[in-house]
Amino acid sequence: MTVAPEASERARIDERLMSFLRERHARGLATARNPGSVTVPVWFHVINQGSGAANGDVPQSQIDDQITVLNAAYASTPFRFTLAAVDRTTNAAWFAMTPGSTAENQAKKALRQGGAETLNLYSANPSGGLLGWATFPSDYSRAPTQDGVVVLYSSVPGGGAAPYDEGDTGTHEIGHWLGLYHTFQGGCTASGDQVNDTPSERSAAYGCPTGRDSCRRKAGLDPITNFMDYTDDACMNQFTSGQVARMDQMHLQYRSN
Numbered sequence: 524m525t526v527a528p529e530a531s532e533r534a535r536i537d538e539r540l541m542s543f544l545r546e547r548h549a550r551g552l553a554t555a556r557n558p559g560s561v562t563v564p565v566w567f568h569v570i571n572q573g574s575g576a577a578n579g580d581v582p583q584s585q586i587d588d589q590i591t592v593l594n595a596a597y598a599s600t601p602f603r604f605t606l607a608a609v610d611r612t613t614n615a616a617w618f619a620m621t622p623g624s625t626a627e628n629q630a631k632k633a634l635r636q637g638g639a640e641t642l643n644l645y646s647a648n649p650s651g652g653l654l655g656w657a658t659f660p661s662d663y664s665r666a667p668t669q670d671g672v673v674v675l676y677s678s679v680p681g682g683g684a685a686p687y688d689e690g691d692t693g694t695h696e697i698g699h700w701l702g703l704y705h706t707f708q709g710g711c712t713a714s715g716d717q718v719n720d721t722p723s724e725r726s727a728a729y730g731c732p733t734g735r736d737s738c739r740r741k742a743g744l745d746p747i748t749n750f751m752d753y754t755d756d757a758c759m760n761q762f763t764s765g766q767v768a769r770m771d772q773m774h775l776q777y778r779s780n
Contacts, residue, residue: 524622524653524654524655524656525655525656525657525659525696525699525705526622527659527704527705527708528659528661530709533704533717536661537717539661539776540772540773540776543772543775543776544772547775554771554772554775555768555771555772556601556771556775557601558598558599558600558601559598559601559603560601561601561602561603561774561779562603562605563602563603563604563605563640563641563642564605564607564637564640564641564642565590565604565605565606565607565641565642565643565644566607566608566609566610566634566635566636566637566641566642566643566644567586567589567606567608567609567610567644567646568609568610568612568630568634568643568644568645568646569581569586569609569610569611569612569646569676570612570614570617570618570620570630570645570646570647570676571611571612571613571618571676572613572614572615572618572648573613576682579618579646579647579648579676580611581646581676581679581682583609585679585680585681585682586606586609586679587606588679588680588681588690589644589679589680589690589693590604590605590606591680592680592689592690592691592693592694593690593693593694593697596691596694596750596762597694597697597762599762599764599767600762600767600770600771601771601774602701602770602774604642607636607637607641608636610634612630612633612634614630616629617629617630617647618647618648619647619648619649619650620647620649620673621649621650621651621653622649622653622656622673627669627673628669630645630647631643631645631668631669631670631671632668635668635670635671638667638780639660639663639667639670639777639778640778640779640780642671642672642697642700643670643671643672644671644672644674644693644697645671645672645673645674646673646674646675646676646679647673647674647675647676648675648676648677649673649675653675654674654675654678654684654687654692655672655673655674655675655678655692655693655695655696656672656673656696656699657671657672657673657696657697657699657700658670658671658672658699658700659699659700659702660700660701660702660773660774660776660777660778661702661773661777663777663778664777671700672693672696672697672699672700673696674692674693674696675687675692678690678692678693679693686730686755686756686757687755687756688756689756689757690756691750691756691759692756694750694759695750695751695759698750698751698762698766698770701770701773701774701778702769702770702772702773702774702777703716703718703751703762703766703769703770704716704717704751705727705751705752705753706721706722706724706745706746706749706751706752707724707725707726707727707728707752707753709723710723710724710725710726710738711723711724711725711737711738711740711741716751717769718763718765718766718769719765720763720764720765720766721746721749721751721763721765721766722738722741722742722743722744722745722746723738723741723743724737724738724745724746724752725737725738727752727753728745728747728752728753728754729753729754729755730754730755730758731747731754731755731757731758732745732747732754733747735747746763748760748761749761749762749763749766750762751766
């Protein structure tokens with residue numbers, strides 16, 4: 524579970540983004556890039572408690588399938604994910620890491636590769652039923668070693684964590700890594716996720732509740748098929764054009780070489 528910054532910090536992040544975009548416009552630089560034009564190298568860190576898939580030792584075939592799922596999900600965006608390397612670490616404490624824990628800090632400091640442009644994807648077995656979490660682009664400068672995405676090892680395609688085992692936990696958390704908030708951020712208030720074309724949503728949706736409309740005074744049904752909701756993997760299938768633009772802009776500001 525990725526927790527968004529407080530409202531005041533989200534406002535500051537957006538103010539800095541608007542300033543960044545104005546500066547690029549003034550310099551005649553692009554603020555939007557073509558689909559497939561940005562390669563994102565992926566270091567996949569398999570953290571396990573022993574050999575075999577049941578111990579979190581994710582097989583190469585499932586890692587390859589995860590990359591395929593990401594590229595399908597992000598097909599309308601500038602980003603194409605390329606597997607740079609896979610490493611495997613047997614460490615029971617790291618395997619059970621939770622957000623902000625000593626184990627997470629130690630694992631990331633030991634394993635992380637590359638700069639802000641590199642996606643470090645860690646598979647583990649977090650306690651408390653967590654499927655994953657991520658850092659935001661604006662976090663990088665103050666904590667570069669902690670940058671990246673953690674997913675439940677069995678959430679990868681074929682991993683067995685049904686209905687969350689088609690790889691879209693990775694899709695969702697990488698959305699955060701690229702600057703997106705949940706579709707239900709802010710509930711039925713104004714555009715709490717900072718994206719204008721995602722309908723307001725009072726709370727997270729689960730399963731695949733077709734026709735759900737939790738903000739009846741706002742336009743549009745709940746965006747249950749959006750990758751940034753909490754629905755089943757089989758229910759998720761889209762980013763909006765506004766989300767694509769925001770990811771592109773946030774990457775340009777914080778993760779572009």
